[in-house]
Amino acid sequence: MYIDLIKHIGYQIKLLVKWFLLIVPIAVIVGSLNAFFLWLLEEATGYRMSTYAHHSWIIYLLPLAGILIVWSYKKYGKNSAGGNNLIIDEIHEPGGGVPTRMAPFVLFSTVITHLFGGSAGREGTAVQIGGAIAQQFGKWYKLDEKDTKLILISGVAAGFGSVFGTPITGAIFALEVLAIGKIKYHAVIPALIASVVGNFVTIAWGISHEHLRLVNIAKEVNVQFNEDLHYDHIALLIGKIALAGIAFGFAGFLFGELTHKVKEVLTKVLKNQYLVPVVGAIFVIAVVKISGTYDYIGIGTSSYLPGGVCISSAFHAGGAKAYSWLMKLVMTAVTLGSGFKGGEVTPLFFVGATLGNTLAGVLNAPVALFAALGFIGVFSAATNTPMACTIMGVELFGSQYLLYFAVVCFVAYYFSGHTGIYTSQRVSAPKL
Template sequence: MARRNHVDPAQIFRLFYPRTLLAWTQNFDWRITGRWMFYSTIIGVLGALAALVLGELVTLLTRLMLIDGAGYPMPFPKGEGGTDIFDLEQVLQPTRRWLLLVAPTLGGLISGWIVFTYAPEAEGHGTDSVIRAFHRERGFMRIRVALVKTIASALTIGSGGSAGREGPITQIGASLGSWLAQRLRLSERERRLFLVAGMAAGLSSIFRSPLGGAFFAVEVLYREDIESEALMPAIVASITGYSLYTSIERSGTVFVTPRFEFVNPLELLPLVGFALLCAIIGIFYVRIFYGTKRRLFDPLPLAPALKPALGGLLVGILAFFFPAIMGSSYGWLQQAIDGNLPLGFMALLAFLKIIATSLTIGSGGSGGTFAPSLVIGGMLGGLYGEGLHRLLPNLVTQPEAYVLIGMGTFVGGAANVPIATTIMISEMTGSYSLLVPLIFAGVITHLVARRWSLFEEQVRTHNDSPAHRAELLPDLLRQIPVAAVVERVPYFHTVEPGHTLREMLDVFTRTREVVLPVVAPGKGHPPHYLGLVLLEDLQSFLREADALSPLIVAQDVQVPFEAVRLSDTLEDALNRFLETRYPELPVLDERGEIVGFLRPHQLISEYHRALLRHLRHTPEVETRS
């Protein structure tokens, strides 16, 4: 009998595996990848330990000052020690109610003194400081911020201030990441990536959200973009931090939820209305939040270190009548998920949480806006879901599910992080069946409200970040003065505020000018420039110029006067063009008189010439991997 051919798998493996491995390793930089894995793991460990310390301090002070001190049996989420036993009337009747006035005032007084004595950048919610450090401060953060923020935030939240742990742990983790990069003497680019990884590590730990924490860290930097380069280090640090934190805390999700299901696509239709509602209230929240700071606390003739105490006192007055606003209020979210809260209570908590958070953080108190925003959104969702259930009981069968949808939708719109919050809500609750309604409503809210944000330091996209602008233009534009590029003009046209539309159009028709300076009447030296009239702004009036000419004068269509000086660099000019979007900028001499005009194409041409000179004198150009 002939022997059949036998193929030995081991021979094939020995024949092809070395060749495949070699091809793979030739395209894989073990040195860089291994180093980043190692560093991201260290950052994850630091973030988890910081989250553990912050969480323990907040719990300790909350129990000492509110639960045992004021006799306020505040509820907790079931993932943090909460139980099924709940009596609304008993919870709202603290035994020593007067201490609710004292506790947040005392906490604000001590935390304010610590912050403004040792690290003033640690005031407020902290996330904006991290975003500013990433975009504008080359990733530098002081290590003392981590210690000061930990203590001040624990005092603010533990004494009843309306704030959460998200902002503090973001700043704490970021400062630890920045500190590690500084100790290792790494580059500016790596320092910024360490900062983002530190954010992710802290957030994923304290919220038990490994993927959501990573996405929040890369998404919160922009209004309409993400920092994709930092995603992999953020994920490694996030998973490491989460794993270490949960192994010590022995806890799963923050909230425990029933089995919610999304089965009827028709439920998406009323979510459009809910998304618009969240956008409107989110804009109101942002305006109240920053309006409280700028119009109430900033003008006060009071030392900055004392303002958090005043904010704490005002919060204490609210809490005296309605204690549910104190702290993060996560326990009240759990009760809303369980269906234990009446509609009037949820409406009142949503409104007063906006006021209390604005008072706490707007006064300079140290705490985050993420937790209060979750509570506001959750209460709105609970109200909307219950209302729909009463109107359409066959369509909306689980009104409590709208609490989760409200949490993600409201925060995603108010903070411009729709992707991150969708993931975080799913991970914090262990409920992944609501991903479709979460992302559907979250994207609508984001599109409507993206011009407003709780984080003012966010920039629109990657290209608008000063950090990346510096990478794209490596010192070339900084070395060239405007005087080297601008062509001086012996004569140019100006208009006065009273010149009519027809007179302005006549000038644009006869010349090649695209910008007309508006000067004050008279013959002052140097002239007093009031604004600029742009040709592109007048194009919509061309068809009816004769009829509109008597009605429209220069002062009606002028834009603010913006200019550059001969001594400025082309980088300064580029920044001015990006800020104003003007087609041309006047150039002023040392006396403040216009000597020429600069257009964007001149910057581009000069940049290309400078780049060619740079490459010609650089024998070997290294590309960044």
């Protein structure tokens, strides 16, 4: 028995070392590409938002940018347009595979989307870079079907973990996003290796994550709300948080529905597919011009002008309008639904943080805390990943509010229906 045991431990160590060696090159490349992507994104956003150089005219080129993206995907992209859903499908049932070119395509078209003022995020891009690179390595390694699934999950983890600087969230997200209602651990070791190494590599390239700016937000959350509450006050607060969770769940649901609907209606109504991004872009430009604010385009982490609405402003009283969450939600749904590229998650952070800001006023609750709760809650609802979002709350804002994070993420998840932004997600278990 003891010889068997030693043999067994030896076998497990060998397996661990094998996966470590398989994953590290992938994580290094994904982490590096994400560093490059984040740098480009910063440059593009900085160029457009440069107030002294007056580059805001660039958004008039958004329709052309859209045509360029749709044309290049159609002409050279192969099935890259499948995006996150293709990766999820390939993990469930390996088929034709994720094309390697998905990585450069999504990287540059996301940067173009942001440069010209589309409203989008980053995580979709990072996940697709991760999936595409992992698939290519899987082919070089000649992996069988089972191991290909594991390596794709690891690629997703590396992408997500390194783009937000939240490695544990990245690993959990990659496992949790596959199906609604459960999380399977079979790939947790490779996923953890991938996201931790990927994150190290991105940091090593000198990229200061948005994360680092969020740490300051976290400090503000603590400053504004650093009191030992008596437990009956906590009970009341949890009641308010559950109510807010219902609203966040609904916002997440609405975002997914609207994005699908925009895509469906535009492609049905418009015969010429190049008109789809043009119409989307004109809508975005029109909203900017009519509303007179640039706050709802781009990545939204910081504001175009002092006093504008952005993710960090939402952590202060008065830092968001009552309609801010809906504006960002619609602008992003139109941008992504009409064929532009980028992620959904950072806009979901924006929607959640601003909605949290507004709800804090309605419910007489701490603003910074409710902005943080919205930040993770709407994301949880739209992607059906409550565990990853709870962990993200801890990674970004600290453990002090773990209870509130868990309550809001699971309530929002519960109220978001059995759909989400990823149509390839399987439904594994009902939500209650």
